[in-house]
Amino acid sequence: MPRTLIGLDLGSGVIRAAEVQPNPKGRPQLHRYAEVAVPASAINEGVVADEEVVVAALKRLWSEARFKSRSVVIGIGSQQVLTRELALPRMPLEQLRETLPFRVQDLLPLPVEQALLDFFPLEEVEGEEGPQLRGLLVAATRESVTANTRAIAAAGLRVIDVDLIPFAVSRVQLEEHDGPGAEVLVHVGAQSTSIVVAEGGIPQFVRTLPAGGADITEAIAERLRIDEAEAEALKRRVGMAEGTDPAARTAAKVAGEIAAELVRAVRSTIAFYTNAHPAASFGGVVLSGGGGALIGFADALGAAVGLPVMSVAAGVKFSVGPRVDQESFFAAGPAPTVALGLTMRSPA
Ligand SMILES: Nc1ncnc2c1ncn2[C@@H]1O[C@H](COP(=O)(O)OP(=O)(O)OP(=O)(O)O)[C@@H](O)[C@H]1O
Ligand SMILES: [Mg+2]
Known part of the structure; x- marks a missing residue:
């Protein structure tokens, strides 16, 4: 039986870890999944900014979740x-x-x-x-990876592999569409977004943007002169949909403007790819990441690119072990996607 390994996702304001038992013959088994919140300033675009805080959070996460392994796979993404x-x-x-x-x-x-x-x-x-x-x-950049491996080592853990976050996401997202054609995998985080074109299950093209859901929250807070927690709640409530009161209408307008930039980036990526590979045809878009949960976003994206959009069901590629609280795991929605995908890299 291969030993378990842990996919570790340093998100913005949150660290997520999934302990998985690889299974060469079938679906890997998820043994444990846990998250711990950290101040937003502790991790910046996936890079540890406050080592002390992150080390303490990792130690807490390991002792509370009772992970059995200390071997972790980490992701890199975004601007680095x-x-x-x-x-x-x-x-x-x-x-x-x-x-x-x-x-x-x-x-x-x-x-x-x-x-x-x-x-x-x-x-x-x-x-x-x-x-x-x-x-x-x-x-x-070596520097961004070193900052993370240093913090992880200081927490008593061992980095056994570093993987590109868009690749990790693509392993969880792929094969959501049964039909023929390339897939566009769109992962919208808080501070970064990745767009991957995959054909036959293999990523062919990767684009990362330094933009995500946090930009919408910040813009709403600024426009309405409210604090970020309030802006975040408002954003989640109205998304891009028509608001009923003036504040909600403004929030929806702001969200719509920023989401439109992301949609344009997806469109231009498809155009760019088609230009370079004229024979390519697209079957659909698979959406993941918290930012992709914005109300109205999937519809706007589908309409703009003329393709069906599916949301990724994190966890379908795994059998879920008895120690995972199924309810809270599935309630986490797409949040575990990166941590899960990091455990899926086949040994090189
Ligand atoms: N229901 C929702 N509606 C709109 N936005 C949402 C919703 N749920 C989460 N978000 C947004 O998703 C973002 C977080 O997504 P995610 O957890 O994928 O990012 P992260 O991994 O923490 O950040 P990053 O990958 O950019 O470092 C936040 O901006 C949050 O506001
Ligand atoms: Mg992320």
């Missing part, structure tokens, strides 16, 4: 990451990963020594100078 399609000469993957720093400096906006690099092959193609591997280059 750059992903780019790239074709490289065909060679064994291990060798290719070793030579990456020398091959990609021109593509990076930062010195290669400051970056962590990985390459995910997609297909073999014939290039002008021989066989090539087309794939996705993933580059993250």
Whole structure:
């Protein structure tokens, strides 16, 4: 029996962890799922900003949830990451990963020594100078990952893998649509949004934006001169729907304006992808992340891109063990998506 491992998601204002027993033959089993709240300033766009607070929260989470494992997989996302399609000469993957720093400096906006690099092959193609591997280059700033691994180690835990959050999300989201065609996976967080185009279950294109649900809350608070907690509650109540009173109408208008920017980003991503891959056809959109729960957002997105939109049912890819309180787990909605997806990376 393989040992359990834990997907650890450093969200904004919350840390989430899922302990999963991998199962090479079938659905992995979720053993435990737990969350702990932290002040919003402790984690900024997925990067630990206040180590002391995060370490204390992690220790509390481990003792309260009684996780049996200390091995964690963490995610990176948002602005710390750059992903780019790239074709490289065909060679064994291990060798290719070793030579990456020398091959990609021109593509990076930062010195290669400051970056962590990985390459995910997609297909073999014939290039002008021989066989090539087309794939996705993933580059993250070393600094952002180090801040997280340092805090996690200080809490007595061990990072065994680092994965791209959009990839983790895509593992949970994929195959929601049975029909043919590519899927667009849209994950709207508080401070970041990712858009992934996947074909045949494999991510082909990744775009991350530094925008999410928190922008809406902040804008409502500012426009109505109310505090953020009030703005958050108002946002969740009215979403983009027509409000009944002036405050609700203003909130809905503000939410609509910011959501429209996200919708435009999804549309332009589809257009960009179609331009580069004219044969592509799209089957649907799968929506996840708390920000995607905004009332009216799924409908607006579906109408704008002309595709069916489904919400991800976190947990369907897992069998849920007896120690998980099913009610609270499923009530968490899409919140566990990232933590679950981080446990699903097949061993390289
Ligand atoms: N019912 C709802 N209606 C509208 N917005 C919602 C709703 N529920 C949650 N949100 C918003 O979702 C966001 C949180 O989403 P999520 O939990 O996916 O983000 P996170 O992982 O904490 O942040 P990030 O990934 O950006 O670091 C917040 O902005 C919150 O206001
Ligand atoms: Mg998140």
